[in-house]
Amino acid sequence: xxxxxxxxxxxxxxxxxxxxxxxxxxxxxxxxxxxxxxxxxxxxxxxxxxxxxxxxxxxxxxxxxxxxxxxxxxxxxxxxxxxxxxxxxxxxxxxxxxxxxxxxxxxxxxxxxxxxxxxxxxxxxxxxxxxxxxxxxxxxxxxxxxxxxxxxxxxxxxxxx
Amino acid sequence: xxxxxxxxxxxxxxxxxxxxxxxxxxxxxxxxxxxxxxxxxxxxxxxxxxxxxxxxxxxxxxxxxxxxxxxxxxxxxxxxxxxxxxxxxxxxxxxxxxxxxxxxxxxxxxxxxxxxxxxxxxxxxxxxxxxxxxxxxxxxxxxxxxxxxxxxxxxxxxxxx
Numbered sequence: 001x002x003x004x005x006x007x008x009x010x011x012x013x014x015x016x017x018x019x020x021x022x023x024x025x026x027x028x029x030x031x032x033x034x035x036x037x038x039x040x041x042x043x044x045x046x047x048x049x050x051x052x053x054x055x056x057x058x059x060x061x062x063x064x065x066x067x068x069x070x071x072x073x074x075x076x077x078x079x080x081x082x083x084x085x086x087x088x089x090x091x092x093x094x095x096x097x098x099x100x101x102x103x104x105x106x107x108x109x110x111x112x113x114x115x116x117x118x119x120x121x122x123x124x125x126x127x128x129x130x131x132x133x134x135x136x137x138x139x140x141x142x143x144x145x146x147x148x149x150x151x152x153x154x155x156x157x158x159x160x161x
Numbered sequence: 162x163x164x165x166x167x168x169x170x171x172x173x174x175x176x177x178x179x180x181x182x183x184x185x186x187x188x189x190x191x192x193x194x195x196x197x198x199x200x201x202x203x204x205x206x207x208x209x210x211x212x213x214x215x216x217x218x219x220x221x222x223x224x225x226x227x228x229x230x231x232x233x234x235x236x237x238x239x240x241x242x243x244x245x246x247x248x249x250x251x252x253x254x255x256x257x258x259x260x261x262x263x264x265x266x267x268x269x270x271x272x273x274x275x276x277x278x279x280x281x282x283x284x285x286x287x288x289x290x291x292x293x294x295x296x297x298x299x300x301x302x303x304x305x306x307x308x309x310x311x312x313x314x315x316x317x318x319x320x321x322x
Binding site: 013015019028031086090092103107109110111118120123124130135136138139143 | 170171172173174175176177178179180181182185186189192193241244246247248249250251252253254255256257258259260261262263264266267268269270271272273274275276279281282283284285286287288289291294296297298299300301302303304305306307
């Protein structure tokens, strides 16, 4: 049985649970502007029931909204919510790492800005300073969502400073 | 059987294969500065054989290096390689999303800068402009690593502009 991570006090594990590989591929198509079941199915080559299940989960998680775009007969499409749009950043960070470290044959996909025509290269920075974040400069402190018993168990892991 | 994504022409899927939840938790400990098997095992509460397997995989993937720090008896620790340090950005992006969208009780962990004492909040920006990347502004083009037959099959997905 797969371990469930969504109730762990760890934002990394929770997000990974949401963007497991199949969901990430569905999201990739949605980010490309594909919104309808049949087109998603054709592009991904997924079995219909598997795709239906992934989409239902992403709707349930509030990442996608299922919207009727036609009344007779009823037809639906899937649109990103604000939460879904926020996931784009995660996908960009995953993509940048993969391009740099896991694609010896070159980047499979290049991102370009419509506005400027320039290539877009995602990097992770500090929101305030817009500088790259140096692992050696960062200290982890328990936040408001960390259960006290975990802090207790963690011992000096949270007291490196 | 789990589908293997590492040979797909998709940098997102490949990276997700590398940072599946258990590996991500091991990396979290390493980022916290924990380097020895016994300490990792105690902090994660993982079975020794499972942890050994994850560590071996991360070493094999070039994310961690196994380094002898003592000769008699031989003792080893695990250190991040450059590739491993680059994964920190991915983990930061995952964490930010989880903090914002999956932690109604508040952030489990806060990141602080040693240097400035200020809180560090990761965001994804364009490397050049240091501005947030707007999904609607981005076009995907096939890159050098995209197999021609995939471009063929993709039809107009790569020709949205």
